[in-house]
Every structure is written in structure tokens, then in C-alpha cells.
Amino acid sequence: MNTFQPIIDALLDLDKQRVITLVRDALNNQVSAKDILNQGLIAGMDVVGERMEKEDMFIPEVLQAAQIMGAAVEILKPLLGEDSASANGRVVIGTVKGDLHDIGKNLVSMMIKSAGLEVHDLGVDISPERFVEAIKSKDAKILCMSALLTTTMPMMKRTIDALTESGMRNTVKVMVGGAPVTQNFAREIGADAYAPDAGSAAKAAKAMVQP
Amino acid sequence: MIIVGELINASRKSIAAAIENGDIAAIQQIAIDQAEAGADFIDVNAGIFVGKESGYLKWLTTTVQSSVDKPCALDSPDPKALMAAIEVHRGTPMINSISFEKERFDALMPVISGTDFKVVALCMSDAGMPETVDDRLKIADKLVNALNQNGIPVEHIYLDPLVQPLSVNNTFGMEFVNAIEKIVCTFPGIHTVCGLSNISYGLPNRKYMNQIFMAMAIAKGLDGAIVNPLDKRMMNCIVAAEALAGRDAFCIKYLKAHRAGRFDS
Structure with missing residues (x-):
């Protein structure tokens, strides 16, 4: 059995105490913090994402899982390098202008x-200029945009256009989502991906930064 | 209870197709079905058609009113589309909707100012979506005052306190219904309305949760709903909840629904 399976299982059971205990035990047994994070917690959250896509898990459970993971990461943090997350890729995300x-x-x-x-996460009502500026300053490789209104969806296209004008379109992958957004719309405006839910968004983002 | 039938909305695929094909009979039938099921207003929405919304909204309004003797809820934030539909609308329309977001408010005010239109007003400002009772009341206060100043009397305002999904925060159900109660107390004569299915977003068995939540909101004073009138269980839930809330003298409507066989499954 995978050494990290018990951590994954405890996370899927939403058993916070057991996750914390198992993480501590693993550290005591000289397992590296990085492995616990990647092969235990993140692997567990991958399953959470998949189950969310299949509607085997629901938003309140997903939130709880993320909270438990957050608590476990706090234990690992002092032992993880500063750049452990940024090495995997930087993402700029926000809701488009007017929304x-x-x-x-x-x-x-x-x-x-x-x-x-x-x-x-830049927040809501983010103009194309602010998205572009943040991508530049954070050296992000992925841009995620959300729109909940048919009236603000065109702003996604405007943001992609601004990204193209800035000369960064070729180095940044663009993912879009939100209730009225569809795969067709994503294709029409030249986005690289469309995600119907948070689980598939995470999966798509990971795939985008895979070497 | 004021029922706004929500089915003629272009975000639904069959409706979008009917609009694009100019299928008069299809739209008329959905209008008739909703009116017969108890809709007081027939919502019309062509929002997905960027650039063509005005023409389509006008067409929807004419088509609906050629089959039923009901006013429409003109569902758009675009003053041009609304004006086009108002031009052909018979009777007093409901405008769905204005909010306290400055751009939207300023754009729509010339359309509704000084009219006797019913106005759906979303408790939303440029500061974002409201989460608590206080968030909603602060925006409601500004909205009602601003609408009054533009000649819209409180009796024509339908405040929508905006339902947020319970799945992300377990206070969101009660904050909403408590806001209804406070709004009704604070602004005598006002109406409240909502599309409440957002409450169950991210949860299973959504219909069940929507029905219970409707009853809870009605108990606190909700008197308008944007719903699918063909959803029998929801409509029955509304009739029963109104009786329980003491808003159905001698339970007349409840008993009428019973005799009409509406509770027979």
C-alpha cells in the first residue's frame, strides 16, 4: 500500500484529528515534508476534486477537506522551502470587470x-489592465477568469486581447469559467481551457504547468 | 404571493433555439402554461444574445402578450433592450432589475423614473454581494430612498435581498430570511422577491431544499417569487406556506388548490 494512503483516506473521511496525527507521525518517521504534502495532502485533494466533478462530494465537504489540508500544511510549513508552491506554477485569478x-x-x-x-487572487471587478499587470509582476503562467453574468462575459475576451497586446499571450495559459460560460464560448474567445467546476479547474491548472 | 414565471429565459437551450428560429407557437405555449399554473408576470429574457437583445426582447414581449393577458417581467439590465420591450408592452410591466451598482442604477433610472412600473431592486452595490442582514439593509435603505426620489413609490418596489449558497457558509440561509423580515418591517408597503434556487447550489436534492427555504422565507414575509410555475410541488409549498403565515384568510386559496386537485400526486 502507498505509504501516504492513510493520510489520503483520513482526508477523504474529513477526519481532521487523524490527518494531523498521521502527518506528525510521518514527520517523526523522517518522511520529508515535501513528500507528505505532494503525495499525501495534495494527492488527497486531487481525489476530492475528482469526486466533486462526479458529484460524489459536495461543496461543504470540499471546503472542510481544504480546511483540514490547511491545518496540516501549517505543521509542514516550517519544514518546506519558501518556494515549494511557486515552483509548481503561479496563477493569477479574479472575477472580470463589472462583475x-x-x-x-x-x-x-x-x-x-x-x-x-x-x-x-485579485478579487472581483478586475479590469483587463489589472490582470495584465498582476501577471507581469507575479510572473504568472496561468490566468483564471470568472464571470457570472452574460453582460460581463465579453470582458473575458477583452482581457485576453489585453494579454495579447502586452506580448505575454504565448507564455500564459488562460482558463475561464462561471455559470453562463461554456466550452464553445471559451473556444470562441481564444481561451486555452474551460472548467465547469472547481475540481476540474484544479486538474486543468495542474496539467497546464506539467513539464 | 406574486409569482413571476421564469421559464422564458434565453439561457435555457430550448428557449434560445425558439428565439433564434422565431418559433412563435413554442413561446406562446410556455406563456400559456405558466399563466394557467398561476404566474402573475411572465419573465422574458434574451440576455445571451449580445447585440441582438433589444430586437429579441421586443419580439418575446409581443409574442407572450399575444397569447396571455398577463404583464411581462422585462428581464435585462440594458436600458435599450428595456425601452424596446416597453414600447410594445401592454399594461404595467415589471422591470427586472435595477441594483445600487452605480453604472446600472444611472443607466436604468431614465427608463423607470416617474413611471408606474413595478421595479425589482437587487440589494447589491459596487461594494459587492451582501452576506449579512446589515449588508442588505444598508443597500436597501439607499436603494429605496433613491427610487423614491425618482418617483417610484415604495409599493412598486420589489426588493431582492439576494440569496447566497448555503453550501459555502451555513449562515447564508438565515441571514437571507432575517433580511426579508427586517426589510418588510423597515419599509411598510414594500414587496420582496427572489429567485431562491441559489440557496441549494453545490448541494444534492436541490428541489427539496428550495421548497423548504421558500416556506421559511414566506414565514418571514416574502411575497414574491421568481419560480417555475409548472413545478407543482413548489407551487403547493407556496400555497401551504402562505396559509401557515396567516396570509390566506379562511385558508381559501389553500382549499381552492385542494379542490382543484393540485395536491393530488
Whole structure:
């Protein structure tokens, strides 16, 4: 059996105490913090994401899993290098200009973070210029945009256009989502990916940064 | 209870197709079905058609009113689309919707100012989505005052306190229904309305949760709902909840629904 399976199982059972105990035990047994994070916690969250996609797990359970993971990461943090997340890839995420909805965007942000990537969440009502500026200053490789309104969806296209004008379009992958957004729409505006839920968004983000 | 039938919405694939094909009979039938099931207003929405919304909303309004003698809820934030639909609308329309987001408010005010239109007003400002009772009341206060100043009397305002999903925060159900209660107390004569299915987002068995939540909101004073009137269980839930809330004298409507066989499964 995978050494980390008990941690994964405890996370899927949403058993916070057991996750913490197992993480501590592993550290005491000289397992590296990085392995515990990647092969235990992040691997567990991958399963959470998959189950979310299949509607085997629901948002409150996903939130609880992420909270448990957060508590375990706090234990690992002093032992992890500063750049453990950024090495996996940096993501800039936000809700487009004119749109104030953030619930779905927050879930996506949380799941991508739980997948081990470094996430810069700019918030809501973000103009194309602000997205571009953040991508530049954070040296991000992925841009995630959310829109909940048919009236703000065109702003995704405007943001991609701004990214193209800045000369960074070829170095940044773009993912879009939100209730009215579809795979077709994503293709039309030249996005690289569309994610229907937070679980698939995390999976797609990981695939985008795979070497 | 004021029922706004929500089915003629272009975000539904069959409706989008009917609009694009100019299928008059299909739209008329959905309008008739909703009116017969108890809708007071027939919502019309062509929001997904960027650039063509005005023409389509106008067409929907004419088509709906050629089959039923009901007013429409004109569902758009775009003043041009609303004006196009108002031009052909018979009776007093409901405008769905304005909010306290500055750009939207300023754009829509010339359309509704000084009219006798019913106005759905979302408790939303540029500061974002409200989460607590206080968030909602602060925005409601500004919205109601601003609408009053523009000649919209409180009786024509339908405040929507905005439902947020319970799945992300277990206070979101009660914060919403408590906001209804406070709004009704604070602004006598006002109406409240909502599309409440958002409450069950991210959870299984959504219909069940939506029905219970509807009853809870009605108990606190909700008197308008944007729903699918063909959803029998939801409509029955509304009739029973209104009676329980003491808003159905001698349980007349409840008994009428019973005699009409609506509770027969």
C-alpha cells in the first residue's frame, strides 16, 4: 500500500484529528515534508476534486477537506522551502470587470491552491489592465477568469486581447469559467481551457504547468 | 404571493433555439402554461444574445402578450433592450432589475423614473454581494430612498435581498430570511422577491431544499417569487406556506388548490 494512503483516506473521511496525527507521525518517521504534502495532502485533494466533478462530494465537504489540508500544511510549513508552491506554477485569478460575484471564483482559487500551485487572487471587478499587470509582476503562467453574468462575459475576451497586446499571450495559459460560460464560448474567445467546476479547474491548472 | 414565471429565459437551450428560429407557437405555449399554473408576470429574457437583445426582447414581449393577458417581467439590465420591450408592452410591466451598482442604477433610472412600473431592486452595490442582514439593509435603505426620489413609490418596489449558497457558509440561509423580515418591517408597503434556487447550489436534492427555504422565507414575509410555475410541488409549498403565515384568510386559496386537485400526486 502507498505509504501516504492513510493520510489520503483520513482526508477523504474529513477526519481532521487523524490527518494531523498521521502527518506528525510521518514527520517523526523522517518522511520529508515535501513528500507528505505532494503525495499525501495534495494527492488527497486531487481525489476530492475528482469526486466533486462526479458529484460524489459536495461543496461543504470540499471546503472542510481544504480546511483540514490547511491545518496540516501549517505543521509542514516550517519544514518546506519558501518556494515549494511557486515552483509548481503561479496563477493569477479574479472575477472580470463589472462583475462582483466571487463564490465560484473563491472555490476555484482554493482548489488550485490545494493542488499545490501558488495562487494570487485579485478579487472581483478586475479590469483587463489589472490582470495584465498582476501577471507581469507575479510572473504568472496561468490566468483564471470568472464571470457570472452574460453582460460581463465579453470582458473575458477583452482581457485576453489585453494579454495579447502586452506580448505575454504565448507564455500564459488562460482558463475561464462561471455559470453562463461554456466550452464553445471559451473556444470562441481564444481561451486555452474551460472548467465547469472547481475540481476540474484544479486538474486543468495542474496539467497546464506539467513539464 | 406574486409569482413571476421564469421559464422564458434565453439561457435555457430550448428557449434560445425558439428565439433564434422565431418559433412563435413554442413561446406562446410556455406563456400559456405558466399563466394557467398561476404566474402573475411572465419573465422574458434574451440576455445571451449580445447585440441582438433589444430586437429579441421586443419580439418575446409581443409574442407572450399575444397569447396571455398577463404583464411581462422585462428581464435585462440594458436600458435599450428595456425601452424596446416597453414600447410594445401592454399594461404595467415589471422591470427586472435595477441594483445600487452605480453604472446600472444611472443607466436604468431614465427608463423607470416617474413611471408606474413595478421595479425589482437587487440589494447589491459596487461594494459587492451582501452576506449579512446589515449588508442588505444598508443597500436597501439607499436603494429605496433613491427610487423614491425618482418617483417610484415604495409599493412598486420589489426588493431582492439576494440569496447566497448555503453550501459555502451555513449562515447564508438565515441571514437571507432575517433580511426579508427586517426589510418588510423597515419599509411598510414594500414587496420582496427572489429567485431562491441559489440557496441549494453545490448541494444534492436541490428541489427539496428550495421548497423548504421558500416556506421559511414566506414565514418571514416574502411575497414574491421568481419560480417555475409548472413545478407543482413548489407551487403547493407556496400555497401551504402562505396559509401557515396567516396570509390566506379562511385558508381559501389553500382549499381552492385542494379542490382543484393540485395536491393530488
